[in-house]
Amino acid sequence: xxxxxxxxKEISGELEDLRRYIEDFTSFLPLPFCMVNPLDYILDSNxxxxxxxxxxxxxxxxxxxxxxxxxxxxxxxxxxxxxxxxFPVEEEMILETKEGKEVPVKVSAHARRDGEGNYVxxxxxxxxxTESKRFEEELERKIKERTEELERxxxxxxxxxxxxxxxxxxRTRELEELNERLEEKVKERTKEAENKAEELRKKAEEMRKTxxxxxxxxxxxxxxxxxxxxxxEKTLAIINKFVDGLFFFDSKKNLSLANPKAExxxxxxxxxxxxxxxxxxxxxxxxxxxxxxxxxDLKEVFREExxxxxxxxxxxxxxxxxxxHKGEEIGTLINVHDITREKSIEKIKSEFVxxxxxxxxxxxxxxxxxxxxxxxxxxxxxxxxxxxxxxxKAYEANTxxxxxxxxxxxxxxxxEGRYIYEPKEMDLMEIVKSFADTYKEKIEEKxxxxxxxxxxxxxxxVKIDKEKVGVVIQNFLENALKYTKEGDITLKVxxxxxxxxxxxKDTGVGIPEDQQKRMFNKFFRASNVQRMDTEGSGLGLFIAxxxxxxxxxxxxxxxxxxxxxxxxxxxxxASKEEEAFFEEF
Amino acid sequence: xxxxxxxxxxxxxxxxxxxxxxxEGYEVEVAQDGEEGLExxxxxxxxxxxxxxxxxxxxxxxxxxxxxxxxxxxxxxxxVVSNSGQPVEIDRAQQLGASDWLVKTEFNxxxxxDKVIKQIGRGEEGGEEKNGEDSMEGVSPDEEL
Numbered sequence: 001x002x003x004x005x006x007x008x009k010e011i012s013g014e015l016e017d018l019r020r021y022i023e024d025f026t027s028f029l030p031l032p033f034c035m036v037n038p039l040d041y042i043l044d045s046n047x048x049x050x051x052x053x054x055x056x057x058x059x060x061x062x063x064x065x066x067x068x069x070x071x072x073x074x075x076x077x078x079x080x081x082x083x084x085x086x087f088p089v090e091e092e093m094i095l096e097t098k099e100g101k102e103v104p105v106k107v108s109a110h111a112r113r114d115g116e117g118n119y120v121x122x123x124x125x126x127x128x129x130t131e132s133k134r135f136e137e138e139l140e141r142k143i144k145e146r147t148e149e150l151e152r153x154x155x156x157x158x159x160x161x162x163x164x165x166x167x168x169x170x171r172t173r174e175l176e177e178l179n180e181r182l183e184e185k186v187k188e189r190t191k192e193a194e195n196k197a198e199e200l201r202k203k204a205e206e207m208r209k210t211x212x213x214x215x216x217x218x219x220x221x222x223x224x225x226x227x228x229x230x231x232x233e234k235t236l237a238i239i240n241k242f243v244d245g246l247f248f249f250d251s252k253k254n255l256s257l258a259n260p261k262a263e264x265x266x267x268x269x270x271x272x273x274x275x276x277x278x279x280x281x282x283x284x285x286x287x288x289x290x291x292x293x294x295x296x297d298l299k300e301v302f303r304e305e306x307x308x309x310x311x312x313x314x315x316x317x318x319x320x321x322x323x324x325h326k327g328e329e330i331g332t333l334i335n336v337h338d339i340t341r342e343k344s345i346e347k348i349k350s351e352f353v354x355x356x357x358x359x360x361x362x363x364x365x366x367x368x369x370x371x372x373x374x375x376x377x378x379x380x381x382x383x384x385x386x387x388x389x390x391x392x393k394a395y396e397a398n399t400x401x402x403x404x405x406x407x408x409x410x411x412x413x414x415x416e417g418r419y420i421y422e423p424k425e426m427d428l429m430e431i432v433k434s435f436a437d438t439y440k441e442k443i444e445e446k447x448x449x450x451x452x453x454x455x456x457x458x459x460x461x462v463k464i465d466k467e468k469v470g471v472v473i474q475n476f477l478e479n480a481l482k483y484t485k486e487g488d489i490t491l492k493v494x495x496x497x498x499x500x501x502x503x504x505k506d507t508g509v510g511i512p513e514d515q516q517k518r519m520f521n522k523f524f525r526a527s528n529v530q531r532m533d534t535e536g537s538g539l540g541l542f543i544a545x546x547x548x549x550x551x552x553x554x555x556x557x558x559x560x561x562x563x564x565x566x567x568x569x570x571x572x573x574a575s576k577e578e579e580a581f582f583e584e585f
Numbered sequence: 586x587x588x589x590x591x592x593x594x595x596x597x598x599x600x601x602x603x604x605x606x607x608x609e610g611y612e613v614e615v616a617q618d619g620e621e622g623l624e625x626x627x628x629x630x631x632x633x634x635x636x637x638x639x640x641x642x643x644x645x646x647x648x649x650x651x652x653x654x655x656x657x658x659x660x661x662x663x664x665v666v667s668n669s670g671q672p673v674e675i676d677r678a679q680q681l682g683a684s685d686w687l688v689k690t691e692f693n694x695x696x697x698x699d700k701v702i703k704q705i706g707r708g709e710e711g712g713e714e715k716n717g718e719d720s721m722e723g724v725s726p727d728e729e730l
Binding site: 358361362364365366368369370372373376402405406422 | 595597598601605668669672689690693694695
């Protein structure tokens with residue numbers, strides 16, 4: 001996936017998250033909220049809106065906004081103001097619910113515009129003002145009651161004035177006091193009512209602010225989701241035209257996508273597979289091999305080879321890619337790449353090398369035997385020493401040619417995956433000793449010292465292909481001998497935690513540090529040894545590595561340029577678990 | 586005099602072996618392929634056969650199979666001298682009664698002669714006979730499978 005695609009994916013994901021957040025936010029918010037199109041028809045509404053109107057969502061969608069208000073004329077004129085304003089329009093109106101109940105509400109609407117500024121409808125919110133209305137009415141009623149009481153009292157006083165003039169004087173004061181107290185109380189009450197009203201106003205103001213924020217947010221979401229939709233289309237087009245087969249599984253491991261190439265490769269249709277878990281997909285005969293490979297838990301594989309149908313020479317390479325978003329796994333992508341052509345070319349190449357190497361051996365054997373016979377019988381027929389020298393050189397060159405052809409054959413076998421033959425349990429020390437005997441002589445002949453360090457403790461048996469492991473030991477010793485001019489060569493066998501370690505240490509030319517990484521590559525030869533001699537195929541260590549790894553072992557080296565090298569391998573001790581490993585050879 | 590038949594299509598190798606073995610005091614007959622080899626064996630039973638595997642007309646394996654069918658021929662010791670040395674091939678030859686397998690590029694003619702002496706004794710002196718069913722201890726498979 002390119003960086004751009006990934007970014008797009010991330011953006012659209014984020015927008016999707018935002019959209020969902022807004023949806024959740026609005027649907028649970030107590031503020032009734034709906035979306036209206038330019039013709040005043042309701043497009044969508046939230047739960048609170050449905051609750052207050054008493055209609056369900058389906059009844060609301062498509063109905064005119066004016067239909068829910070008692071005074072349709074007023075509602076119409078309100079609606080007509082919205083398109084021209086760039087701020088929320090507000091009005092108090094009476095809502096008529098489905099059950100015919102009348103609810104006083106404050107209505108706010110805000111026009112929506114698209115990127116070019118065209119009017120595309122509006123968002124509309126309702127706030128129930130029943131409570132504040134009722135309170136106002138209650139207050140009015142109470143004031144009226146008190147006023148009536150006062151008037152009655154005044155009347156009584158006037159009536160009894162004549163008779164109870166004396167009493168009146170006293171009573172008047174009392175009454176005046178009472179009156180005062182009453183007035184005070186009324187004042188108190190009025191003040192209380194005013195406070196309450198103020199509180200309500202504040203609340204309403206807060207509501208309005210929330211409402212505006214919400215309207216803006218809703219608008220942003222709207223634009224964002226349009227953009228996300230576009231990105232999604234682009235991504236889908238890419239997936240559909242992709243040269244590799246793609247399957248996408250969601251986080252619950254159900255298939256959510258199979259592109260046309262995948263359909264073609266496995267002869268299936270996405271619509272038959274979508275939404276199904278792997279267990280069910282395995283029942284499709286053409287998919288069985290694939291899901292046997294990656295398992296029901298979608299284990300991670302990297303460029304794993306797959307033969308989708310037995311008996312057919314078709315090969316795919318499968319890679320699973322866990323897809324993460326913000327650290328959270330959102331699914332798994334399976335990429336299936338057709339490598340049939342590469343495989344057939346590889347096979348032809350391999351077969352060619354195999355046949356060519358084999359054919360080369362016939363004349364090489366003839367040359368070898370002829371030269372050998374001449375060398376053996378040279379003295380008898382008095383061949384000049386100079387000529388004999390040429391013949392010996394020709395014999396050596398021929399031997400190198402034989403070795404080179406053998407190396408090439410080995411590499412071909414390795415690449416065909418059939419190289420290790422019938423591993424048997426045996427004593428590694430015995431094999432090491434036989435090579436030590438042969439090489440001790442050769443090494444000392446060159447004026448170098450040879451040491452064999454045997455393990456102090458008893459060694460476990462190893463399960464190996466004797467000939468092949470011999471090739472590795474020989475390769476180590478041969479290299480040490482070839483590239484050491486003075487000093488000593490040590491062959492050391494020791495017991496380690498993982499099994500048995502065999503190491504060859506020399507005081508030779510060493511390996512330049514910058515080339516150490518490539519030592520086990522096919523045909524690689526370090527620059528310093530290339531200058532020393534033209535011999536060597538550059539295949540020895542490559543073959544050695546393959547042999548050791550095929551035995552489940554490890555191969556490695558440490559080297560210092562100009563000071564010497566240690567090459568070693570570790571073979572695991574024989575155990576029952578090993579058996580299964582060798583079955584594939 | 587002990588008699589050896591060399592069945593080998595490559596002239597150089599055939600001539601070299603013939604010369605060496607004659608020098609060692611064996612009676613040597615040669616055949617260019619399996620068909621000719623079988624004919625020669627039927628004419629006069631040899632003490633040992635040096636047998637190539639890949640040959641025109643009839644190869645070494647086919648010849649061994651044919652020999653298995655005839656009681657008189659099945660007991661003759663056979664040393665395979667082949668160009669290849671895949672362990673599966675060696676196993677097959679062993680099952681068909683071959684007693685040893687040499688890879689041409691890995692051996693010198695003298696070493697082949699040594700194997701022959703070990704197997705049936707020296708030519709002139711007529712040393713003691715070795716068991717033809719000897720295990721394939723001399724086998725040195727080359728590095729292929």
